[in-house]
Amino acid sequence: MTRRGFDAETAGVDDDQATWIDYDGGLQAVAEGGRVAVLHGGGSDVPDDVDSPFLGLVEAPSGPREGKNGSTARRDTTQLTVEPTGRILAAPNADSDRNGAALPGADALDPPTGASRVREPGDRPAADRTLPAQPTRKTERAVARTQEAPPPHGRSPLGKIPRPRHRDRDPAVELAITEIAGHLTFTPNSVTAWYWLPEVRWAFRPDAEREALLSAISEQYAGLAGFRIHLRRTTRPFPADQWARVVDAHAPNPLPAVPGAPSWSDHLVAAQRHLLSVNHAEGQTYLGITFARRTLGDTFSEKVGRLFGKGVSGGERRRMARTIEQFDEVLGAFGMRGRRVTVEELEWLLYRSVALCMQPPVALSPVDNGTWERGDLLALTEQIERYRTPYGSTVKLVNRMTGEERHVAVLTVGRMEPLDIPERHEPWMHFHERLPWAMELSSRVDILGPSDSFRNLEHRLRLIRSQQVDYAEHGIDAPPELERLAKRALTIGDDITTGLPVDSSRAHGWHRIAVSGRTREECLERARRLTQLYSREMRISLQHPKNQDWLAREFIPGEPLANTGYLRRMPIKLFAAALPQAASTVGDRRGDLIGRTAGTCRRPVFLDLHFPMEVRERSGLAVFVAEPGGGKSTLLGALGYLAARRGVQVTLLDPSGPLARLCSMPELAPYSRVLNLTGSEQGTLAPYALIPTPQRSHFTTGPSGDREFEIAVSNARAERRMLVQDICMMLVPPQVAREASTATLLRHAVRQVPAEETSTLDDVVTLLHSIGDDESRELGNLLLDTAEMPLATLFFGSPASGALSSDTALTVITMAGLRLPDLKIEREYWSAEESLALPMLHTAHRLAVRRCYSGEMHRRKLVGLDEAHFMEGWRSGRSFLVRLARDSRKWNLAALVASQNPRDILGLDVQNLVSSVFVGRIAEDTEIAAEALRLLRVPTGVGYEQTLAALSQVDASSQARLGFREFVMRDVDGRVQKLRVDVSYVPDLLKYLDTTPTAAGPAPVLPPIQPHDPED
Amino acid sequence: MRLRTDDDIYRARLVYLGPPGYTLPVQLPYAQYGLFVLLVPFYMFLHWLLTFQGPDLFPAWEIALAMVTTSLVFRYVDPDRPARMVIRTALTDWRHTREPRHEQRDARFVARRIRIREELG
Secondary structure, eight states, X not given: OOOOOOOTTSSOOOSSGGGOOEEOSTHHHHHHHSOOOOEESOXXXXXGGGOXXXXXXXXXXXXXXXXXXXXXXXXXXXXXXXXXXXXXXXXXXXXXXXXXXXOOHHHHTSOSOGGGOOOOOTTSOHHHHTOOSSOOHHHHHHHHHHHHOOOOTTSOHHHHOOOOSSOOOOSEEEOSOXXXXXXXXXXXXXXXXXXEEOOEEOTTOOHHHHHHHHHHHHHHHHTTTTOEEEEEEEEEEOOHHHHHHHHHHTOSSOOOOOTTSOOHHHHHHHHHHHHHHTTOEEEEXXXXXXXXXXXXXXXXXXXXXXXXXXXXXXXXXXXXXHHHHHXXXXXXXXXXXXXXXXXXXXXXXXXXXXXXXXXXXXXXXXOSXXXXXXXXXXXXXXXEEEEEOTTOSOEEEEETTTOOEEEEEEEEEEEEOOEETTTTOOOXXXXXXXXXXXXXXXXXXXXXXXXXXXXXXXXXXXXXXXXXXXXXXXXXXXXXXXXXXXXXXXXHHHHHHHSOHHHHOEEEEEEEEEEEESSHHHHHHHHHHHHHHIIIIIOXXXXXXXXXXXXXXXXXXXXXXXXXXXXXXXXXXXXXXXXTTEEOXXXXXXXXXXXXXXXXXXXXXXXXXXXXXXXXXXOOEEEEEOOTTSSHHHHHHHHHHHHHHTTOEEEEEETTOGGGGGGGSTTXXXXXXEEEGGGOOTTTTOHHHHSOOOOGGGSOSSHHHHHHHHHHHHHHHHHHHHHHHHHHHHHSOHHHHHXXXXXXXXXXXXXXXXXXXTOOHHHHHHHHHHHOOHHHHHHHHHHHHHHTSTGGGGTSXXXXXTSSOSOXXXXXXXXXXXXXXXTTSOGGGSOHHHHHHHHHHHHHHHHHHHXXXXXXXXXXXEEEESOGGGGTTOHHHHHHHHHHHHHHHHTTEEEEEEESOHHHHHHTTOXXXXXXXXXOOOOSOHHHHHHHHHHHTOOSXXXXXXHHHTTTOOOTTOOSOOOOEEEEEEOTTSOEEEEEEOOTTSTTHHHHHOOOTTOOSSOOOOOSOOOOOTTO | OEEOOSHHHHTOOOXXXXXXXXXXXXXXEHHHHHHHHHHHHXXXXXXXXXXXXXXXXXXXXXXXXXHHHHHHHHHSOBTTBOHHHXXXXXXXXXXXXXXXXXXXXXXXXXXXXXXXXXXXX
8 A cells, every 4th residue: 555645743643544545536426427436445444453343334445436325425526425334435426416415325225336335355265255145945055055165276176175173063053033122122031121222421521521421321220229230332333424424415515526536525525435434433432131930821922922923912011111121221321321222223233243343234234225124134044154163262253145254252341450541541332442453342231239239249258268267277377458358348348238229239141352354363363452551551351261152242232141161240430431432523523524532532523613503503703722733733624725715705715825826726726816915015914994894784784783783893993903913012122012191192193093994004104294293203104114114014004905805715825934933032132024024914813804704704715814823912812812713603614723822712801702622732831731731621639731742642652753643622512532644535635735945845755654643 | 549359259269178087098179079969870880781781789989980971070070160061071072082184063053044124112
């Protein structure tokens, strides 16, 4: 696999090889020929450590194919969409209706031929691929024989097949479950009620909140005392196509296609491919409570009922209704917030459990408009063959229909050392998500109430005491551990008898983790890595027992327990702290793909910067804070690019200028413009004209609207005056600016000049001269002196009309060549150019925003302001940001403000108006890190400062530049998560965004040394 | 919160020291004696099946075999691996002691007969 040539300094490169997709521009060929873009490095070239059942969902890279459906996401030339299971449809018909969302139905059900054929594992024998779809007893045996010994090349396969030494057992065994009724499952002996546990947020929450959550869950488990529960966690692939449809629906006017550049459809397809290739899986947690023993009469009446097509009798079901309501009450409260599962979800769970760790069925998993009937999914279990070897370490599953082969190793939780949750350790059944492949969990647990726990423990204590007495009677010294254990048993017994039920309940259970791979070696290697990770980080010893087939069967609801070994007995709180439903989602699900979470699990992160205004009715102010080199400019540019593609009017202010390169990207070039202020005309930054006059049409009609309008007009005037005073103060020498009379004179003069857009700084100078006072005349002269500098002419005079037209999708304002001052140095020591840079930056910020006020009010707009720390310390700076935050909702304006120091934002006191925060690496100063945490609203002083310092950490042993950037992100809903920016799916974007000075020419190709992932 | 399991209490090694007044030279867990007691009649039954002769007065061979079997089984037994699991695995997988090349097909688990009802009532 080759890696596309971009520079490592730029953010967004994942450490996983799987994400390094080499885009060859083939999408254009797709547009012309109706074929799918060729991706180098997807599918079977994916490296070992990112494989999962879902990787098979990505199309084989070398197989361009044609879709059958003519429906698609866009109406322009390339009609492409990726189906949820990874099939990517390409419809050459340019007239397709965009509303005809890609229907996966018809061709999805076809056997694996043509477009819907699923990629087969590379190591499968060829004979397996020719298996017929319709099984018969004969073919089943043939399959078994074929699996036993793949024929060597060049010989007759029949000659080499060994004769089976024993007969197969019954080729099919029915599951124990006989009926699903609503959320209940019936086996001949028991009834289980199933609940869906939604994901809970864990990362970056204060410990007090986490403890409250764990306590609430413990109480809920304690409320289930006396029952056996089955906790199952499975996964489903991320529904990339649904996301693409949503994005498309929220982008009514994307940028028109440019010949020779990827169109909007190509862009979406690339994003979907990327999503599928990086193997994002969403966790699903189910909780089953086995609560009723069925009597012989119940089973008999069910059998009789089945003869008449009725099943479980109504009386039996009604009898359970009361108990089930109690479960609803217990589980629905704060903590687990469980809800009853639907029949579809139970079917899904059953299928996923039989086909453990295998690829989900084609076209079913994430589809909400398919034509599947009830029970179809269960019927698919017939296709799953199971193979075992005596004393085998894995069990092999083969899907006879698709030819998929999967080796599964089931690990069980062995000895556990004490854990500090939440202070030091993560939830112990959530921890496995650190590894980049999907795994399945199953816990069978008996919840013991206080009396059962005590009885159990007392029995054990008696045994220990008896052993001690034995030793005494035989005159032998008892091992000291006996005394220690007896003391511990006494203490626990005391806790049980005197404590609350939540402290005294116990969870005795078996916890299994299923790891899978395409080959047995891969599966065992993954099992080894998982075991190692658990042993190193969690001090939990994962064991790999024999009888893997029984253990794998245990994952299926209703099936018996595999073995009684590795029984873990723990307080209910420790079991609650397993928390398999913990997740680290952040962002919205309707925005552009910007990366993935990088904390305890890997989830895609989407960000629509207009989501806060349009849905949450919050301000659109987003703040980016990082040390220099932290990647904030690149992220800003990437967000600007993605927004511009969606048709948002984007204005980026980048004083240093590298973002101007965005405008030369082929897809943006016709719709973008660079405005270099250092070469602009006189009056471009005239302060009076930078504050727009409100228009009456933007307010409601009627007296209240009149009043609001008048207030807005007055506010605009006041703001102009404030800005002009500040700009004048910045223009005059600092010694003069410090004198009290200067401020008075300026205020007086500015008051006299009409605060309208048409006024100019020249009017202020004229008025200062006309006062007649020496001091005022001198002040006027000082301002005129400044005006002699070429750059200062930008402030004087009136701006040319149409300097910033609103029709360009992307405008980048730069100040190329201008040297920005160091704010730590006193102003007296600044050079003349540096002194001018300050008012220029102030007014440039205004100019960037001014453009947003000129268009339609509800049109989506985005303004990105780099180097916002220059605004701090000036009245007008704070009022600017406050106004920006307040207007952002009204004007549908997403404002991105980047700064090197969180103090700049906190100093402006606008943090309450900030909706999203991105904090990059801050390693130099823990105080600054603490302030960044305040911005994120994360507790300070509990170790999160180190998290910020560890972001985007460089491997000291590597000579290569860091290939990715990490941020901690707080979204509009207050969720905080570590984010690894990854926009590598956009061809060449990172190359254009590279801000590192060494890469002046063509961006060098990175050496093949991969950045080491600390999690791996 | 510091959370720990109760497993260590259940992991205590309980051994039979001998009858009162006499200490056995070796101390073995109670479970080993239990298995030994079960295995002796089992081997006696096997002996009877092979020879159709009544039990000996002192079943020396049976006792010896039961001791060997017990010690073999308990080489693999620990608190997390109960004796019955070790015996069950040995009985099902006795053919090989390491990963063999051949695999055998197991019964499929199928969900053909599950009846589905949308609502409970």
